[in-house]
Each structure stands twice: as structure tokens, then as C-alpha cells.
Amino acid sequence: MQRIAVINQKGGVGKTTTTVNLGAALAHRGLRVLLLDMDPQANLTVHVDKRPDLEGSTLTSLLLDDQKLDALVQETGLPNLFVVPSDTSLAGVEQVLANRIGRETILREALETFAGRTSFDFVLFDCPPSLGVLSANALVAADWVVIPMQAEYLSLQGMAKLLEVIQLVQKRLNPQLKIACVLPCMVDARTNLSTEVLREIDTHFGSLLTRTRIRNNVKLAEAPSFGRTIFEHAPDSNGARDYAAFADEFLAMIGVRAPAAVGNDEVPSPTDDSPEVEPLAGEPPAAPARDDEPPPREIAAEA
Template sequence: MKKICIFNQKGGVGKTTVNINLCANLALMGLKVLVIDIDPQGNTTSGLGIDKRKVNKSMYDLLTNRDIKFNDVIVESELISNFYLAPSTMELAGAEVELMRLNNREEILKEKINEVENDYDFIFIDCPPSLGFLTINALTACESVLIPIQCEFYALEGVGQLVNTINLVKKSLNKELVIEGVLLNMYDSRTRLSSEVVEEVKKYFKNKVYDTVIPRNIRLAEAPSFGLPVILYDRKCKGTEAFGNFTNEFLSKNKGGI
């Protein structure tokens, strides 16, 4: 079993798209996957077809009420076997303030995950694009960080701060924390800029960068609005092909992690 945080402090890099499609592919391959949505925007939740208005118990309830068990929150996918979600709602934004008052506020999620971690092959945590108590909880609870980076001009802006954040958490809260890998996302083969960004990111992160690059793809962008991972929305599009390749590459590097 492995716990992985999908995080980048820079917004708009496609981390939710990466989360939904990687996890869906893993589940379709027969692996049991839990996605934890701790972003108050709840894009992973809605992107998997869950109506946030009808969620009875969410990550807000889990983090702020010690009587709530993790299994009380988890929702099973109706579309994909082995695929489970701990949903988010806008209420979660208030958890930041409530967590501030607690002594062990950085480790609440870690303690809750301990209840269910042996039930899954992979647990993925989708974080907000900010460094608050929710993100610190995620970084403390996981073993590694998967970093999506958009192939655009400001791609490396804030990367130094991101790596520094990971190192600070590793030093003070989670000594086992490592970078799982860096995924280049939204690649546009028509522009020289995208190719230049790829080279710059590889210089910075070296062998941590995945060989697979996710292209810009209309079908990939449309799928979340239908509450579907792209493989169920359009099996033949470039986005589906790219995430298939990425999932295989991810698994090849995680043979000992299942």
C-alpha cells in the first residue's frame, strides 16, 4: 500500500485532472484505490460525478469531528469497481480555522488514514493549491508527492518554494517524505515554448521527471464536466492514450509499493 499526495502550490497545473485519471486507470486495472479530496473547491469530487449538495459526510466532518470514522465518509464509485472517494465540500474551507486550535493539528489526517490504509493498494490525496493546515496534513500523512507541472512560461515559478516546503515538512513532520515524480502536463507540441519548458523541468528535477507527457486535449478538458474520467468519456482520444501510458509508467516504478 502506498499513500501519495498530488500537490503543486501553483494553481491551474491540472493536478485534479491527473488525480482523477491516474486513479481511474489504476482502479480499472484491478487495483483498489481511495482518493481523498481535501481541496475545498471539491473539483475531484464533482469531476467524479458526485453532487456535493447531496454529500452526507465529507472530509470536513472527518477532520473536525473525532467521532466520525473514515469509512463513514467514503463513497464508492458507481462507474468503476475498486474506486472510492472521500469527498470534499465548501465547508472544508472552515476546517483551516478549526484545526488551528488543536494541538496535533498537523497529524489529524494521518491518524484518520491509519483506520483504512490497509484496505487499499493506493491512497491519493488531492490538495488545495495553497500551503495551509489542510496541505500540511496531507504532506504529513503521505509517503511521497506527485508534482504536476504545466508546460507554460511560468512553469518553474514557485518550484523552489514547493521543494522547500516538502523539505521543511520532511525535516519537522514526516521524515519519510520524498518526491514521487514530476509529470509534465498540458503540453502543446505546436509551440517551441512547451519543448523548452520540458527541458528546463528535466534540468531541475532530473530523473524524477516521468517520460510520459500529457498533451493539451479538448476531450480531456471536457470529461470532468460530465463527471467522468477521460477513459470513460472518450476511449480513443489522445488524453486517454497519454494517461494509459502514464499509468503504466507509474506502476512500473511502483512494483514494490503495492
């Protein structure tokens, strides 16, 4: 099970949209995906058609009351896609845990004893727009970080702080944490501003910057109000195309071969461990070397 934190302490940059639609794209490829809503605003919970005010058990029960993760997992309308919902009670967690020893490792421990860990291929954490205890739990529990970034003026502001926190977590609590990529979201290719900002992001992040750009797309903005992912809401939209392309690029970046399309019997040779696309080389400005990456592995689609 690969654990992915989708994080950026700025709000409105595309974290929730990316978590839901990356998760849905992976689920459509036959991979089993669990989404964890770690934001008290519960946007992800609503996006997958749940009602935060009606949820009895949310991530709060896990973080504060030692409730087992297995008891919190719910189905969504999409096969292979599951969710642990959030609600506003999560807002109180930071304060309650403030003086509790080991507060940053609660989620990691919960995942270690999670019975579903053998049946899920991915768990995605949708982080809140802050760098508090909730985000720390996500970073400590994660293998990979995905940083969505809005292609607009000042989008790099705050990035030094985020990279510093990631480095600190790597040093103290989770040495295997790696940055997978920086994903430009809400890109308007027609404006010089977007182009300029992308060039600036490229100078800072180099090979960590994805080739995929998530364009501005009204269907992506509409989908949450229907409680549907972009693939159900508007499968022919640019939003669906961009997130499908991102999912493929992401799998290649982390060295996971995309499973054969559902219904296709062709299984890649187990000895052929080369990823579909060359993994990106080079080092991020404030991230660990990437040459300690585990060899590419394959994830079998659920039968």
C-alpha cells in the first residue's frame, strides 16, 4: 500500500480536487484506493457525496478516541474507491492533541494495524490548509508527497516553509518520505502570468514539476456540487483528460507500473521492472536524493 500526502498549506490551490480525481483515476485503473479527509472543512467528504454532518464516525474518532481505521472506511459510489470522512469536529483535534506525547504518529500507527492494508493499493491524505498536527500526521504516515500549486502570482510564497517542514519530518520521524511531484493546477495557458509562474516553479523544482498541467476547467469546479468525480461528471472534459494524464505520470514517477486495463489479460513480465516512463532524475532543492528509491514495483489489479 503506497501512502500519499497531498499537501500545501495554502487554501484553494487544488488539493482536494487532486486527491479525489487522482484517487478516482487510479480506481478506474483497477487499483483499490482509500481517501482520507484530513481537513475539518470536509470538502473531500462532500465531493464523494457524503454528508459530514450526518457521519457518525470520522477521522476524529481515530485521532482522539483510538477508533480502528477499519471501522471508519466507507464505500463511495465508485468501485475501488473508499473514503474515511471528516467533519468539523476535526478542527478541535489540533488543540486536544497539543500536549499529547506521540501526537504526530497516531495515523502512522493506525495504518500499521489497519487490516485493509493488504487489500488497498493506495491511501491518499487530503491535508488541511495549515501545517499543524493534522498535516504532521499525514507527513509522518506518508511515503510520498504531492504538492498541488496554483499557477498564479505569489504561489511560491510559503513553499520554503513547507519544504522545511518536510525536511524536518524526514530527519526526525519519517526518513522514507519523498516528494513525488509538484503539480500545477488551474493553469490558464492563455495568460502570460501562468507561463511566467510556471517558469519560476520550474527553476525551483526542476524535474519534480510534472509535465501534466491541470488546466482551468469549469467541469472540475462543478463536479463537487454533484458529489461526483470528474470521470463521472464530465468524462470528456479537459479536467478528466488532465487528471487521467496526471495519474499515468504519477504512477511512472513513483515507479509503479500501471496495471493492464480492466478486462485485459496481458500481465507485464515480473522480471521486467522498468517503469513505463523513465523516472525523473535529479534532485529537488530541499528534498532527499531520489536514488534511494525502491525499485519499481507492480501492483496487481484486483481480480
